[in-house]
Amino acid sequence: MTSGTDADLRDPGPVVLGLEPLAPASTVDRAADELRRAIFDGDIEGGTPLRELALAEALGVSRPTVREALGVLVAEGLATREPHRGVHVATPEADSVRDVCAARWVLEGAGVARWREAGEPQREHVRHSLQAYTDAVAAEASYETLNALHLAFHVSLVGLTGSPRLVAMATSLVHELRLALAQVERLKRNAHDQADSHTALVRLLDDDDVDGALAFLEAHLASAEEEIVAALGLG
Amino acid sequence: MTSGTDADLRDPGPVVLGLEPLAPASTVDRAADELRRAIFDGDIEGGTPLRELALAEALGVSRPTVREALGVLVAEGLATREPHRGVHVATPEADSVRDVCAARWVLEGAGVARWREAGEPQREHVRHSLQAYTDAVAAEASYETLNALHLAFHVSLVGLTGSPRLVAMATSLVHELRLALAQVERLKRNAHDQADSHTALVRLLDDDDVDGALAFLEAHLASAEEEIVAALGLG
DNA sequence: CCGGTTTGGATTGTCAGACAATCTGACAAG
């Protein structure tokens, strides 16, 4: 390409600093974001039909755009589509919650088990996620924020595997969980008493007690599962 | 329409019996199937742009339908979409193959590790998948068939976890691998000399040597990874 | 009065055509 004769152009240094990847952009992405927000915030109940025409009008976009956005939600597991019957907001069954938790245990457990082999950036990311969570708890942030940060911490555990695909899978699982949580308001109050538990987990890891951390995580996930299932059963 | 009073025109045919999963389904599904087939069969090279208009004409459907089908492929990881630049068939990089294999190891390892706790139907499914694979090898089935059955066996290992979601993830990973294999014809000849290896793995499990099976699987996956990466490097 | 049938409205699946925004590449200008 460049026939650099004298001065080479190799990475002249950090000329630019922060520089974020620009905007999320496309209309369908924004539509999907808005729908996701509405679902996570509990603005829409589980099982509610998502009518294309109505959404198009409400969002101020055309029906094909809404249709594509709905396809995204369906692919993420936040909604279900039946032929000629439209898409409905997913209703978290007890079985699916149990399945999500089982899958979570496999992924997060794999991450924790690789604590020693993981790169320092990944370990640091776990500590950073915990910090963000505990800070938000201390600041008494909103319910949605706490949930997001809490689940982000769990995803960071999967990041210890160093596999982008596993992290993507964990993110998808966590989205489903967030959907379930959004529909069980009675868990709102319990949101922050888990901060100590997570801190203890990271302390075990920092003490290099991987086996202990694994056992702790398994118990933590099991109790979370039962709590959600119980709350769902009463809903 | 037809107010058939007495004689209906419904192809009475062979009453029921087998009862297949109904029809070819929606147009976009069929379009996606056709594109998948073309990719897996190697009819399309990696990196090839998938032009919406051309595909619409070739498949005999409208552009929105093609667009949706392309969205499905992108969601499955078989293609990539860049804003205003269109959809291209994914080109399997060495990094992504390594990542897929790492993720595979986590999922399949988790399944094998749960061999004892798994239900008998799941264990039987593993044996059945192996049988189907070895039978196809003996019958010298086509390259595509062997690949599909081989990878189906690996997915069946994940099935030992009993988690539908983990199985779905494994299926997605395996699709990506199939994409990579489809673009490396030089591996065609090696397709069947792995049958013995798999038989040995199941034998270890049937002997209740889970740890041995895990070690065997790890080695098996590692060698497969290196083989594919090496073949890619020369492509 | 009740069960099954039919009809109508609502919604989705798919299509056709169109327009603006954006990318690519080449070319001209400094």
Place this chain on the structure above:
DNA sequence: CTTGTCAGATTGTCTGACAATCCAAACCGG
């Protein structure tokens, strides 16, 4: 050698429309 401009191609999105299908309520015979 870099920058600005332009034409062609392709995607992103919109409008409008039609057939197929599903849901529910009205309808009718027993």
